[in-house]
Amino acid sequence: MDWMPTNRSLSSRLDLNRATHATEFVPRVLSSSASVSPNFLSYPPISGAPLHPITKKLEDADISSHVTPESTSPPLINSSPLINSSPILHDKLNTTPTLPAYHENVGGTTYFYQYPTENVPPPEAVAPTPSPSTSISSEYNVFTGKSEPSYFLSSDLRNDILNRNMLTLLQADPTQFPDLPAEVDSYHELFPVEAMPSAGGLHKPHMGYQASMYKATHIKTGIHYCLRRIHGFRLSNTKCMAFVELWKKLSHSNIVQLKEVFTTKAFGDNSMIFVYDYHPGCETLLSRHFSPDQSGYSDPFINDTSTPRPYSYQKNNLLRHTQNNKLPEPLIWNYIIQLTSALRVIHSSALACRSLDPTKIIINSRNRLRLSCLGVMDVVMHETNSTINHVTLIQHYQQEDLTSLGKLVLALACKSTVAVQRENMSTALDLVGRTYTPDLRNLIMYLLASQQRRSVTDLMPMIGARFYTQLDLLHQHADSLDDELSKEVQNGRLFRLMVKLSMINERPDFNMESTWSETGDRYMLKLFRDYVFHQVNEDGNPWLDMAHVVQCLNKLDVGTPEKISLISRDEQSVLVVSYAELKHCLEQSFGELANSSMLHHDLSGTTIVPE
Ligand SMILES: Nc1ncnc2c1ncn2[C@@H]1O[C@H](COP(=O)(O)OP(=O)(O)OP(=O)(O)O)[C@@H](O)[C@H]1O
Numbered sequence: 037m038d039w040m041p042t043n044r045s046l047s048s049r050l051d052l053n054r055a056t057h058a059t060e061f062v063p064r065v066l067s068s069s070a071s072v073s074p075n076f077l078s079y080p081p082i083s084g085a086p087l088h089p090i091t092k093k094l095e096d097a098d099i100s101s102h103v104t105p106e107s108t109s110p111p112l113i114n115s116s117p118l119i120n121s122s123p124i125l126h127d128k129l130n131t132t133p134t135l136p137a138y139h140e141n142v143g144g145t146t147y148f149y150q151y152p153t154e155n156v157p158p159p160e161a162v163a164p165t166p167s168p169s170t171s172i173s174s175e176y177n178v179f180t181g182k183s184e185p186s187y188f189l190s191s192d193l194r195n196d197i198l199n200r201n202m203l204t205l206l207q208a209d210p211t212q213f214p215d216l217p218a219e220v221d222s223y224h225e226l227f228p229v230e231a232m233p234s235a236g237g238l239h240k241p242h243m244g245y246q247a248s249m250y251k252a253t254h255i256k257t258g259i260h261y262c263l264r265r266i267h268g269f270r271l272s273n274t275k276c277m278a279f280v281e282l283w284k285k286l287s288h289s290n291i292v293q294l295k296e297v298f299t300t301k302a303f304g305d306n307s308m309i310f311v312y313d314y315h316p317g318c319e320t321l322l323s324r325h326f327s328p329d330q331s332g333y334s335d336p337f338i339n340d341t342s343t344p345r346p347y348s349y350q351k352n353n354l355l356r357h358t359q360n361n362k363l364p365e366p367l368i369w370n371y372i373i374q375l376t377s378a379l380r381v382i383h384s385s386a387l388a389c390r391s392l393d394p395t396k397i398i399i400n401s402r403n404r405l406r407l408s409c410l411g412v413m414d415v416v417m418h419e420t421n422s423t424i425n426h427v428t429l430i431q432h433y434q435q436e437d438l439t440s441l442g443k444l445v446l447a448l449a450c451k452s453t454v455a456v457q458r459e460n461m462s463t464a465l466d467l468v469g470r471t472y473t474p475d476l477r478n479l480i481m482y483l484l485a486s487q488q489r490r491s492v493t494d495l496m497p498m499i500g501a502r503f504y505t506q507l508d509l510l511h512q513h514a515d516s517l518d519d520e521l522s523k524e525v526q527n528g529r530l531f532r533l534m535v536k537l538s539m540i541n542e543r544p545d546f547n548m549e550s551t552w553s554e555t556g557d558r559y560m561l562k563l564f565r566d567y568v569f570h571q572v573n574e575d576g577n578p579w580l581d582m583a584h585v586v587q588c589l590n591k592l593d594v595g596t597p598e599k600i601s602l603i604s605r606d607e608q609s610v611l612v613v614s615y616a617e618l619k620h621c622l623e624q625s626f627g628e629l630a631n632s633s634m635l636h637h638d639l640s641g642t643t644i645v646p647e
Pocket residue numbers: 229230239240242247248249262292312313314315316317318319320395396398408409
């Protein structure tokens with residue numbers, strides 16, 4: 037993916053002449069290495085690497101190659117007198133730049149002085165002055181940040197992450213949910229995941245019990261979980277907890293991980309709580325594909341009894357409806373692969389799902405399915421039928437899982453939950469045969485043949501090469517996420533660099549020294565900050581060039597030998613320094629801060645070390 041911005045030249049847009057009349061300081065690019073593409077991934081030229089011709093020209097000129105600023109610089113009181121007696125390399129007000137010709141080391145800081153005018157070398161030997169004659173032609177464009185490719189996460193992915201973040205951080209309004217307990221065992225900040233039934237009503241019972249779902253935060257870890265509460269449930273027999281332990285150990289990308297199960301009276305009754313991983317932004321398979329709330333959705337198998345029609349009419353109607361509204365077959369196979377993948381690990385762990393139902397399968401925006409109610413049936417049904425040996429019945433339950441899977445696929449293929457009712461089954465299978473490939477119909481037929489012993493592994497040959505398609509799609513998706521992540525890795529690296537810079541720049545005082553951030557190494561970093569962030573164009577308007585910022589910060593991070601001219605705010609002096617020297621200043625100054633700080637955060641781990 038080529039997401040680098042196009043090359044551009046800053047110097048082509050900076051007007052020195054105008055600046056000489058400006059009342060405010062206008063930081064400028066005097067070394068025009070800006071044509072190097074800013075790139076998070078490939079770094080600016082470092083020693084040995086071929087240089088851009090303009091940069092090379094600058095390298096060839098004998099400019100400040102020995103600058104090694106140290107933190108023991110003599111204190112610089114304020115900008116004007118300071119600049120006049122400090123590393124003056126270039127009288128900014130002169131359109132002809134003067135060169136640094138000799139230098140002197142005072143307390144570890146090298147100061148540069150001008151040669152008398154007669155010794156000034158010809159202008160072409162120095163850093164190119166950004167005048168119209170030396171500016172780079174306008175074939176280079178500034179990266180505006182508006183067009184793709186981008187330095188940042190794609191907006192789809194970003195919005196998805198932000199949305200999930202927002203859902204995760206939702207807090208319940210106590211006036212709206214006065215009955216919510218403040219704490220339930222190790223969890224607090226409960227928030228109902230589904231709309232509470234109105235007027236104190238309850239959700240329809242599931243397995244004979246009312247159930248509610250809440251998002252909650254673990255008190256100690258701050259991790260968010262989903263609590264499934266079974267109302268009015270008293271656990272009299274702990275045998276079923278053996279199942280809970282098995283479920284807790286089961287981890288798979290298509291199941292919602294069970295974390296723990298406990299009883300509580302926090303809700304004012306005896307409730308059983310199943311704690312699961314929280315997957316924000318998911319909906320149930322029922323609401324995704326079978327919800328009457330969706331515009332245009334109607335279950336084709338629900339007859340309009342008010343106007344009885346002949347059977348042939350109804351069948352044709354069904355066929356037409358299914359043809360027009362059918363789910364794409366690859367999507368159905370995608371679901372089959374995910375569900376059978378989950379069932380495979382469940383069954384091979386001597387467990388059974390027992391709740392393969394469109395309300396108990398959650399789905400995210402990228403069609404990832406997860407079985408969401410695992411373990412509940414094992415506990416609840418154990419309590420209801422305590423005389424039955426559930427362990428011996430596992431194989432029977434596994435067969436029931438496969439029948440449920442057959443019904444689910446049939447319902448998806450007909451886009452109807454009523455299609456799986458016994459009286460509709462043969463019509464539904466007929467419709468599937470006419471609408472989809474024979475493979476899909478055969479798979480459903482196999483799963484629904486409950487008189488024979490079936491196994492989830494037998495489904496593999498029926499899925500066949502579709503498995504490879506799915507695998508390929510997943511790998512492609514993983515690759516694209518990897519690309520997006522690599523951008524953020526680079527952003528994180530630059531962010532840490534900016535944190536360091538910001539902690540130094542404009543610091544009001546340090547070690548009782550009120551001018552610390554304005555003197556010595558820190559003064560150069562201050563001018564560098566202006567150079568990076570406060571550029572203006574020839575009209576004096578802000579020059580908001582992201583590519584310039586990225587490029588400068590990358591060069592600072594690497595510490596390239598390339599030199600730049602930093603101009604004081606009063607425009608009286610110019611310092612020519614290399615990025616290597618600036619990097620040294622930054623590390624030295626930040627080191628001083630870090631040494632006297634109580635807290636040491638890891639702001640160093642991201643620096644790229646050039647090969
Ligand atoms: N682990 C989870 N993380 C995030 N949301 C979940 C999780 N499990 C379920 N949900 C969401 O919680 C809501 C309620 O789930 P539930 O299983 O109770 O479905 P339901 O349709 O209300 O079923 P029932 O009719 O049996 O109550 C659904 O919107 C579902 O998407």
